[in-house]
Amino acid sequence: MTEKFEKPEIIKLTCDVHSWMLGWAAVMPNPFFGVTDASGATKIENVPPGKYTVEAWHETLGKQTKEVEVKAGQTVKVAIEMKK
Ligand SMILES: [Cu+2]
Numbered sequence: 184m185t186e187k188f189e190k191p192e193i194i195k196l197t198c199d200v201h202s203w204m205l206g207w208a209a210v211m212p213n214p215f216f217g218v219t220d221a222s223g224a225t226k227i228e229n230v231p232p233g234k235y236t237v238e239a240w241h242e243t244l245g246k247q248t249k250e251v252e253v254k255a256g257q258t259v260k261v262a263i264e265m266k267k
Pocket residue numbers: 198199200201204
């Protein structure tokens with residue numbers, strides 16, 4: 184199935200037959216995103232220098248944001264703690 188979305192949003196996908204089936208589709212406004220691994224880490228590469236707001240989203244813990252400045256040729260580590 185192919186679907187086109189016009190604006191960035193997070194879409195909840197459910198099944199009409201099986202109540203336990205659940206998924207999420209994230210429509211992103213740019214190519215700078217990542218999905219965390221089992222340790223909770225992800226890497227976003229090739230981000231142009233500038234000031235950004237990093238947003239972390241979790242299906243039950245909501246979202247947190249953090250301001251970050253990326254400088255040319257540097258790696259920036261951002262720690263975001265998701266709280267219940
Ligand atoms: Cu199903």
